[in-house]
Amino acid sequence: MSEYETVIGLEVHAQLLTHTKAFCACPATFGAAPNTQVCPTCLGLPGALPVLSARAVEFAVRTALALGCTLQKTSRFSRKNYFYPDLPKGYQISQFDEPCSEGGALSIEVPGASGARVEKVVRITRVHMEEDAGKSSHARGEDSIVDLNRSGVALVEIVGEPELSSGAEAAEYLRSLREILIFIGINDGNLEEGSFRCDANVSIRKKGAPQLGTRVELKNINSFRFVQKAIEYEALRQQAIVEGGGRIEHETRGWDEKAGRTFSMRSKETAQDYRYFPEPDLPPLVLEDAWIEQVRQAMPELPRAKRERFVSQYEITPYAAQVLTQHPQIASFFEHCARLHGDGAKAANFVQSEILGGIVTRGLEADFPISPAQLAELLGLVDAATISGKQAKEVYALIAGTPRAPADVVRERGMAQVSDAAAIDAIVAAIVLANSRQAEALRAGKASLMGFFVGQVMKETKGSANPQMVNDAIKRALGLG
Ligand code: ADP
Numbered sequence: 001m002s003e004y005e006t007v008i009g010l011e012v013h014a015q016l017l018t019h020t021k022a023f024c025a026c027p028a029t030f031g032a033a034p035n036t037q038v039c040p041t042c043l044g045l046p047g048a049l050p051v052l053s054a055r056a057v058e059f060a061v062r063t064a065l066a067l068g069c070t071l072q073k074t075s076r077f078s079r080k081n082y083f084y085p086d087l088p089k090g091y092q093i094s095q096f097d098e099p100c101s102e103g104g105a106l107s108i109e110v111p112g113a114s115g116a117r118v119e120k121v122v123r124i125t126r127v128h129m130e131e132d133a134g135k136s137s138h139a140r141g142e143d144s145i146v147d148l149n150r151s152g153v154a155l156v157e158i159v160g161e162p163e164l165s166s167g168a169e170a171a172e173y174l175r176s177l178r179e180i181l182i183f184i185g186i187n188d189g190n191l192e193e194g195s196f197r198c199d200a201n202v203s204i205r206k207k208g209a210p211q212l213g214t215r216v217e218l219k220n221i222n223s224f225r226f227v228q229k230a231i232e233y234e235a236l237r238q239q240a241i242v243e244g245g246g247r248i249e250h251e252t253r254g255w256d257e258k259a260g261r262t263f264s265m266r267s268k269e270t271a272q273d274y275r276y277f278p279e280p281d282l283p284p285l286v287l288e289d290a291w292i293e294q295v296r297q298a299m300p301e302l303p304r305a306k307r308e309r310f311v312s313q314y315e316i317t318p319y320a321a322q323v324l325t326q327h328p329q330i331a332s333f334f335e336h337c338a339r340l341h342g343d344g345a346k347a348a349n350f351v352q353s354e355i356l357g358g359i360v361t362r363g364l365e366a367d368f369p370i371s372p373a374q375l376a377e378l379l380g381l382v383d384a385a386t387i388s389g390k391q392a393k394e395v396y397a398l399i400a401g402t403p404r405a406p407a408d409v410v411r412e413r414g415m416a417q418v419s420d421a422a423a424i425d426a427i428v429a430a431i432v433l434a435n436s437r438q439a440e441a442l443r444a445g446k447a448s449l450m451g452f453f454v455g456q457v458m459k460e461t462k463g464s465a466n467p468q469m470v471n472d473a474i475k476r477a478l479g480l481g
């Protein structure tokens with residue numbers, strides 16, 4: 001066992017799903033042709049003035065509330081000054097010494113000593129608002145190009161306390177946080193497009209040492225798996241340095257996935273380097289109690305609460321609840337079906353086994369192969385014994401991707417089960433007569449022959465007889481309990 005422990009604190013930047021940017025009316029949508037969504041304000045032209053988006057404030061407040069942060073009635077914007085081609089003003093508008101919220105927590109599940117999952121509460125230092133920078137690319141040989149469509153897009157920064165102790169815990173923290181942001185509708189959680197980004201601060205120290213070690217900041221890693229690997233690599237790199245008598249440098253490092261190692265990017269800036277000062281073009285941000293209360297009331301249900309409610313309300317397993325809440329649209333599709341059909345457990349089963357694979361999600365949106373009404377009708381046909389569970393899957397395959405009514409397909413294909421007791425009795429009687437030797441053996445206790453008789457009836461009815469009724473009819477015909 002190593003005598004060192006790893007300490008990790010994460011900073012997450014999440015783009016707010018506002019239609020416009022933080023301080024101008026330019027659209028904040030991703031993927032437009034470069035430099036088509038810009039104006040004097042987000043280009044940093046002289047004389048242009050910022051106007052704060054109310055929606056961005058609402059989303060930041062939602063984030064703070066979801067994480068249990070204390071909102072500050074008055075907060076301020078500052079200028080964080082640095083020079084980079086993707087930052088046309090020469091400064092980023094951010095919140096510094098007076099952020100809009102402080103002191104929350106995120107609870108995650110980590111493996112406990114006995115192997116069972118236990119809850120770990122990681123404190124959140126603060127959630128504050130800021131604007132994004134543009135995007136430089138260096139892909140074209142000697143040239144660098146810059147796209148300022150992202151310049152000025154509204155962000156929240158969520159700063160976590162240095163309380164995580166492994167790459168796996170960090171990845172779990174990021175998954176939980178991403179899920180919450182998606183469920184409260186403020187972020188689409190897209191790591192590849194960079195709408196959800198994370199910097200991981202990593203240090204090591206002797207186990208139980210009172211002080212934190214010097215941290216290295218790992219930047220811009222665009223997958224949770226890579227974050228985990230980068231942290232694990234970095235902890236070992238730092239250990240090797242310390243054990244060799246060296247000192248850890250306070251620097252910013254990147255992750256080279258191909259080589260499987262971190263590499264130095266630059267020495268780490270400190271707050272002094274940024275020459276923060278209050279933004280003179282924006283008044284303090286004042287949050288009214290009544291307005292905060294409105295935001296709180298309108299807050300969507302958090303994923304964990306939803307899972308717990310699904311388990312108790314619909315009597316499904318925690319695992320099923322987990323699967324059905326992997327995306328907010330999937331959760332609401334399931335609930336819609338459950339409500340229309342009346343039996344949540346049956347709806348949950350069908351959604352999980354048949355429908356899930358056909359759902360396509362894009363950010364907060366999702367496309368479903370059928371509507372909740374179609375599914376509820378289909379399940380209703382099974383309840384009414386018009387079709388069997390097996391046939392329901394066939395009907396589903398036929399209506400998926402179409403607006404067709406399940407009942408129409410059942411009628412058209414002649415799939416309706418024979419649920420007429422008299423008709424089934426007649427078929428059973430004929431089969432018993434034709435197989436008298438087997439009938440005698442079954443009556444004498446050779447239970448395995450039950451399957452033989454059910455099979456015969458199914459063959460005779462081309463699989464359309466109601467299996468339960470067939471079972472009952474055979475027992476009746478043979479005078480079995
Ligand atoms: P900066 O913005 O310069 O990175 P912050 O004070 O905002 O500085 O710190 C950012 C993050 O660094 C926080 O998430 C915090 O938990 C983490 N952190 C601070 N000190 C350490 C440390 N010694 N080891 C690991 N993480 C740390």
Ligand code: MG
Nearest residue numbers: 011199201217
């Ligand atoms: Mg940082």
Ligand code: ZN
Nearest residue numbers: 024026039042
């Ligand atoms: Zn603009």
